[in-house]
Amino acid sequence: MTPESVSKEIPDGATLAVSGGGYRVVPETLIEAVAARFADSGAPTNLTVIAIAMVERARAGRGGAASGLNALARKGLMGRVITSSFSRASSNELNQLIESDQTAAYNIPMGTLVQLLRATAAGRRGLATPVGIDTFVDPRLGGGRVNTSAREDICEVVTLGGQEQLWYPRLPVDVALIRASAADERGNLYFDTSAFDHGTIELAMAAHNSGGKVFAEVGRIVPVGEVHPRMGRIPGPLVDGIVVNPEVWEDAEAPHLTGAARPELDPPAPRNLPRDLIARLAVARMPEGAMVNLGAGLPMYDVPEAARAMKRDDIYFTVEQGPMGGWPQVGGVSRHPELILDQNEVFQFYEGGGPDYTILSFGEVDRHGNINVSRLGGMLPGCGGFINICHGIRNLVFCGTLTTGGLDETVAADGVSIATEGRITKFVEQVQQITFNAGAWTARGKTATIVTDRGIFGLTPDGLTLEEVVPGIDVQRDILDRIPFPVAVRDDLKTVNPGLLVSAAESKGTA
DSSP, X not given: OOHHHHHTTOOTTOEEEEOOBBTBSOOHHHHHHHHHHHHHHOOXXXXXXXXXXXXXXXXXXXEOXXXXXXXXXXXXXXXEEEESOOOSSTTSHHHHHHHTTSSEEEEOOHHHHHHXXXXXXXXXXXXXXXXXXXXXXXXXXXXXXOSTTOOXXXXXXXXXXXXXXXXXXXXXXXXXXXXXXXXXXXXXXXXTTOSOOTTHHHHHHHHHHTTOEEEEEEEEEEOTTSSOGGGEEEOGGGOOEEEEOTTSOOSTTOHHHHTSOOOOOOOOOOOOOHHHHHHHHHHHTSXXXXXXXXXXXXXXXXXXXXXXXXXXXXXXXXXXXXXXSSEEETTTEEESOSEEOXXXXXXXXXXXXXXXXXXXXXXXXXXXXXXXXXXXXXXXXXXXXXXXHHHHOSEEEEEOOSEESSOEEEEETTEEEEEEOOSEXXXXXXXXXXXXXXXXXXXXXXXXXXXXXXXXEEEETTEEEEEEEOTTOOIIIIIGGGSSSOOEEEEEEEEOOGGGGOOSSOOEEEO
């Protein structure tokens, strides 16, 4: 088929599911065709758009305008959007459409959305899950509604077996637009040159089993049997049409991300920024042989590099997009992955408490220890898989600088010094949105630690306690005076191992 003919298969009022995560596994040509049809003819209108995560051609939160979901973010075209994350650039079209209340927007945890699509495909009435209770996706705390146009409840609280759960009704899909590496002559879809498939099978099965249609954009057509069947994810009978686009983004030129090759990696960058210190502090807390999930931001960017520099190849890293083992990096990929699982499998494993530890970023922390990563002032990143991960993994480590925005801080072998304090304090009286509920967490008898550039905090039922301080930091001036609420300090306050201040080189950093 042509992209234009696919776009005409989408009727007004349809529920349209789009595959992808970031700029990978995104049917960009098909998305562009839908946007072009709307611009030319005003159709289709009032679509409900579902995406497991934000899709846009952005790098490190920059760029992406007019691509991915941003291309569909047009008044009249997008009537409702349901996804786990949004653009990190507040000026991009999707976020602007949401902020101006020209579409109803809902934020659902990534793993929950994947599981809901799987439940829909299985013909179930919906999904009941304890994930999200006491967070902003709980109807009593907002129900995942992002703006005032989102008036209807997308879930409700029910009690099953004596436990509160969130009930999401099934989510039928009329049309799924997906992307794969290749299709064979019988329509089977393969992901042999993709770093992950990001739940694409859930989208396809939900559409097909709802009586809808599935259209795939692929990089190439191959004979049956050319690609190993283990690389196949979607059977041909599920696919209603294929568009071939050889220029579609692939990881074929990065075989170390797909597992096709294991070239020697460049050594870690010789730097010593505040974020590098935080990463080393986090890695140092990991016991030998630990299985560790890494979240977006500093954990995915910097923790693997710190682990490599510290010769911690005993750690088994995993990320929510599917890669297991190897050395993760930004975008949910891993260099030299050992296995690549489907997202449904990954989130079931996480929610059941599989990994030993998780290392996540934080945006805001309040007096109770609640954490917000999903809505920060004018920024609307969304929760991604954060809530699913926090639900099950037993030991949480949250990472970030104490302040940000113009922070001028130097990390040296003899200690940390602050020349200019950051304008924004990330420790606040009350978080804007509860993505992690500290009270609910401690009530379950689990542990959480907050690692910063100045000290390490433990989470207790009474709030935060400063347990370790970084050399060079004055506890009163640099920590307590910068936090707008009381923080307990351990009587036997420890000093961070000075050896963790040292890296291959030292440089001045800003946060």
